[in-house]
Amino acid sequence: MAFELPVAKSVAVNPTQAEMRAWVLEHMPRVRETVHGNLNYEAAVTARLAGSTFFVSATENHKNRTSRADYEMWAARQDAYIAECDMILIEGHIGPDPQFQTGCRLYIEKTQANIPAMQQQLYFPRGESWKADFTVIYTPGMAAPGMPDDKLILVDNENYVTRVFGSDYFGESKMGGLRMWNHLVYQEGGLAMHSGLKTFPDINGVEVSLLVLGLSGTGKTTSTFRQQLDSLPVQDDFVALMPGGIVRTTENGCFAKTYGLDPDDEPTIHGGTVRPDAWLENTHVNDDGTIDFFNDSHTPTATTT
DSSP states (O other): OOOOOOOOSEEEESOOHHHHHHHHHHHOSSEEEOTTSOEEEOOSOOSOOGGGEEEEOSOTTSTTEEOHHHHHHHHHHHHHHHTTSEEEEEEEEESSOGGGOEEEEEEEEGGGTHHHHHHHHHSBOOOTTOOOSEEEEEETTOOOTTSGGGOEEEEETTTTEEEEESOOOTHHHHHHHHHHHHHHHHHTTOEEEEEEEEEEEEETTEEEEEEEEOOTTSSHHHHHHSOGGGOEEEESSEEEEEGGGEEEEOOSSOEEEOTTOOTTTSHHHHHHHTSTTOEEESOOBOTTSOBOTTOOSSSSOEEEO
């Protein structure tokens, strides 16, 4: 039986980018428009909250585990909160291949419309046969008193549902789906890898694909998008190596650090960042709307395109 979304006061289903941009400008004070016409949001939370993330498990004495009973308690509280909220529902696919496409949806408060707008760009569009395999329920305005930093991310891999409380950082939405996708890949006998993927069109007459593995912040995305020997990027973040040597990809866009971004060294990411339809998060924007890629006074910067 498919997971049923909590009932809300209202739900905007798959709104357009223009609609969500208007809601961002209406509801979100820490937003500034750049000279390129795109919007930057200065998030209060500047990174994913590992210490506030808990997996539903029967083994409660393990680090970052919680019981089914505690999960259900928090879920009931979140459902009651949502009943009084206007929500946005974004539906799409993780992965482009019809043989391994995973339906994912984000259900989030309308007052934080930048997050669904960004997520919509990273999902592959839903088709006629779309169904919800994964669900991310996200309430930035609802704190979780008593939990680390009064914030909470609950991961229910048994039912493929992730619930986020209190964070306004886009990375929790992005990783909410990808974390569950990693679990699915493992269940299917594959190996999920934090890796970029790029192709070299002709090396000694043979097309070559290269996986670029690395921890966050070590240059993985930079290496993936750098254009050596006419190479082209395929995937920025997570890929799966499946039985038979098949590689599966995940996202239809890029969410990358932009600190020190240079148009000569990283033309693809820079070009995406200055598009009017890109969304920026925690990127320094001067009073005149120009972007300062070398100012990390708030946080190391990131963007999605």
